[in-house]
Amino acid sequence: MSDFQRESMEYDVVIVGGGPAGLSAAIRLKQLDADLQVVLLEKGSEVGAHILSGAVLDPCGLDALIPDWKDKGAPLNVPVTEDNFYMLGEAGKLRIPNWPMPPLMNNHGNYIVSMGNVCRWMAEHAEEMGVEIFPGMACSELVYGENGEVRGVVAGEFGKNPDGTPGPSYEPGMELLGKYVFLGEGVRGSLSKEVIEKYDLSAGKEPQKFGLGMKEIWEIDPAKHHEGRVTHTMGWPLGSNAGGGSFIYHLENNQVYVGFVVHLNYENPYLYPYMEFQRFKHHPMVAELLEGGKRVAYGARAISEGGYQSMPKMVAPGVALLGCSVGMVNVPRIKGNHNAMLSGKAAAEAAFAALQDGRSSDELSDYETEVREGAIGKDLKMVRNVKPMWSKYGLTASLTLGGLDMWTNNTLGFSFFGTLGHGKTDAEATGISAKFEPIDYPKPDGKLSFDRLTNVSFSFTNHEESQPAHLQLKDPHVPTSINLPKYAEPAQRYCPAGVYEVVEDESGPRFVINFQNCVHCKTCDIKDPSQNINWTVPQGGEGPNYPNM
Incomplete structure (x- = not known):
């Protein structure tokens, strides 16, 4: 593409990704200095188009960023009213009582939300403050400076032929340059992956672990709808084949979110996560809820699950990784949006202080310190052993040992187990097919389950x-x-x-x-x-x- 001259624009901070982390950073920068030049680039057709999350939102991130969010009309309309946990067998269920669970597992005070709509609302708020937001602008390359620092991104490249050569309507895109670049791309973002590899940011850390989350929105019979009800399940249909579980959240308008997560460290290469999700909906408890209803939306997204010990170094010259680009999901709580918001706020504050000191394109080490030692680090450190226990010892043992570990971390501030490692990457965990039998999945019926x-x-x-x-x-x-x-x-x-x-x-x-x-x-x-x-x-x-x- 060297024959094409790209135009460039200069900003104080360039933000990639219109999720909760990137939007929080943009809003906080403008709160600190309304004159800062801030641009946010989102690859989706609009902010929210690529956002998929459970989601039960802990509002602590919003509380810290926009304390009067209720008055400003944030779309947090359904407070959690009921919290249920079940262990499923093929035809039955066992209710797990709430009382033995650590306080951090309590969902009361949280809200069932569409994170896509929360992000749309945050984007409106950011634009009112003067943030330039450009949806439909995929960032395809990083721009590096003379000393190897990240200087910006290339965005808006269109019109390549299938072989990668410029087509007749080729547009080379623009270079958007900043004193600092924030990458809030979500899980396994392509630019974040490049930065982690280039600067060896994962050195000395455990490998990142992941899950695959699949979700459908259903409109159900009003007689079966219980606005504010939150249900989580474990066990069937996954059994010993894989870790994971489900969520069923009752939001407004007789809709429910039905979701299923499969941990990607499974061995059996014949496992078919999507069909496990479809089979789950035929469990009597779920089928009874959904019968007579209709599925209105579907999507899927990877989830970062490595937690505290898998977070790479978050800063390199000129660049900071935010939210799930680092991996800030609290696995037992199935929540990461609050930490994404807090990370965006922390990165903005570190960048603002640096700009006030006349710095640019260096490492925002204060951001890293705040994430690891502040609210995010404390949230993740308490639950750091739950995922490796599940992977090593299975579901039943991890419920007991993981629960004990969360209690001691929560009440005494330490763990009897120290900090456990994850071992293999999810790719390396895949077993050779000769050691496994193919799994026979039922054919979707077109009513509860779909191809x-x-x-x-x-x-x-x-x-x-x-x-x-x-x-x-x-x-x-x-x-x-x-x-x-x-x-x-x-x-x-x-x-x-x-x-x-x-x-x-x-x-x-x-x-x-x-x-x-x-x-x-x-x-x-x-x-x-x-x-x-x-x-x-x-x-x-x-x-x-x-x-x-």
Whole structure:
């Protein structure tokens, strides 16, 4: 692209990602100094289009950022009124009482929300304060300075041919340069991944761990609806095949969020996370709730689960990683949005202090210190052993030991177990197919359960087909020469959108990438056992268009 001269624009702070972390940073910067030049770039067609979260929101992040959020009309309309935990068997359920659980597990005082709508509201607030927000602007490259510091990003590149060459309507995009660049791309963002690798930010840390979260919005019979009810389950249908569980949240307008999380450190390459989710809805407890209702939306997203010990260094020259770009989800609480907001606020305060001192493009070490030693670090440190216990000892043992560990951390401030490690990456955890039997999944009935491609149409996903595939293979031969014979090519199953398939033709098996289906969950980048798939951004504005996720 060297023949094309890119225009550039200078800002004080450039923010990538219109999620809770990036928007919180933008708002806090303007609170501190209304004259700061702040730009926020969002790859979705609008802010909120790519936001998918459970979500029960702990409002502590909003309390710290916008204390009068209620008066300002924030869309937190459904307070949690009921909190239920169940262990499921194939046909039955066992209620887990609330009283033995540590206080941090209590959801009262929290709200059932659409994080997409919360982010839309935050974006309106940010724009009123003077933040420049550009949706539909995918950031495809980082811009580096003479000394190797991050200086900005390239955004708005359009019109490439499928082979990557400039097409007749090619637009090279712009360089948006800042004294500091904040990356709030969410889980496994492509620019964050580059920064972590370039500056070796994960050195000395445990590998990041991930889950795959899938979610449907259902409209149900009003007689079965209980606004404010929160239900979580564990056990069936996953059993010993994988860690994970479900959530069912009753929001307003007779709608429920039905979600299912599968931890991506599972061994059996025949496991099919999407079909585990569909099978879950046939459990008598869930089927009774959903029968007579209709599914109105679907989506999927990876979740960072490594926690305290997996957070990489968060700063490098000129750049800071925010929210899930670092991995700030409290796994037992199934919450990370509050920490994302607090991280954006902390990064803004560190950048403001640096700019006041006349600094630029250095490391915002005060931000890192605040995250690790402040409210975020305390929140994550208390639960740091729950995920590795679950991975090593299984569900039942982790409930007992993890509960004990959370209690001692919560009441005494220490853990009998120290800080446990995670061991393998999720890709390395994948086992050889010869050691496992294929899993026979029931065929979807079209009423409670649905085939994958039909459900993807309810994510309202769209990609222009004439562009290069944003899902790149480092070696095009690996899927059929290594992954297929060794692992039964698990990409056919772990992708919740049906992007990957193996087609048999006269010349043998052929790996097909249907990138138009991609809902930007990043599971392929995480779980591919050969680490051969690199997720990059497509043209801006493309991908899912989630309504109220």
